[in-house]
Amino acid sequence: MKRPVVIGLTGSIGMGKSKVASKFRHLGIPVFDADAAVRTVQEPGGLALPAIEKAFPGTTGKAGVDRAKLGAAVFGDPKALKTLERIVHPLVGRLQQQFRRRYRSRKAIVLDIPLLLEGDGWKGVDLIAVASAPFHVQRARVLARPGMTEAKFLNVLKHQMPDSEKRKIADIVIETGRGRLLTFRTVKAIARVAKGTGG
Incomplete structure (x- = not known):
């Protein structure tokens, strides 16, 4: 039995990565949420x-x-x-x-990892998908979050690879600032290809 195609999903803060992950789930592809895993090891x-x-x-x-x-x-x-x-x-x-x-018997799985490219997590994936949006969209999304400030936003960016670099490395870029329909179409195309080559 072949192993599943592993899609590495990443993107800087405010790029819509979580919404992209939810679209993969909607299409029946299991998603590992690294942020949720962090919360799990830090909860009571x-x-x-x-x-x-x-x-x-x-x-x-x-x-x-x-x-x-x-x-x-x-x-x-x-x-x-x-x-x-x-x-x-x-x-x-x-x-x-x-x-x-x-989920080793599935045709495809998604690893939703914010710092996929900053560390060596990318070595364990078959396809790198980067969620991306224009800076003004990213900034507006982030500053709308409760408790977020410009200083915190810029500090997070300092520890993340620039979006322009991520786009160069990506096997595919998922645009999240040009409407939900385009985003969903891209996710569907990735899922279709992954399911066709895995399993």
Whole structure:
């Protein structure tokens, strides 16, 4: 039995990646959500809690990780961010492997990973799909989020590969700033090709 075609879905903050992922789900393709996996390991009883509390005292409690406190602890501190990544990433990787095993009989799966191209996650995929939109659309989407500021937005961008670079690396670019119909048509085309070559 062949393994499924693995679609690596990525895109910078505010590029509509989550909406693209939901369209893949709508078409019956299983999606691994790396952000959701991070939340899982940080919620009450989560595997990351002891190590996070040890590295960043006072940032966890009965409700799991206090995202505001942890965010403040790593904001603008590359060393602290690296420490957090060393704790969380291996645990998320374990959840991803469980997902791959669970859906190994499918023709295609999607790995929704924000930092797919910044790390080495791209090595484990067959097709790189990048969600992209014009900067003014991206900025408006991000600043509409509760608690988001221009400074936070720019700080996130500093840690992400520029959209222009991602577009160059991508096997396919999914435009999310030109209407939902175009986005859905592109996703359907990717799903059709992936299902035809997998399994």
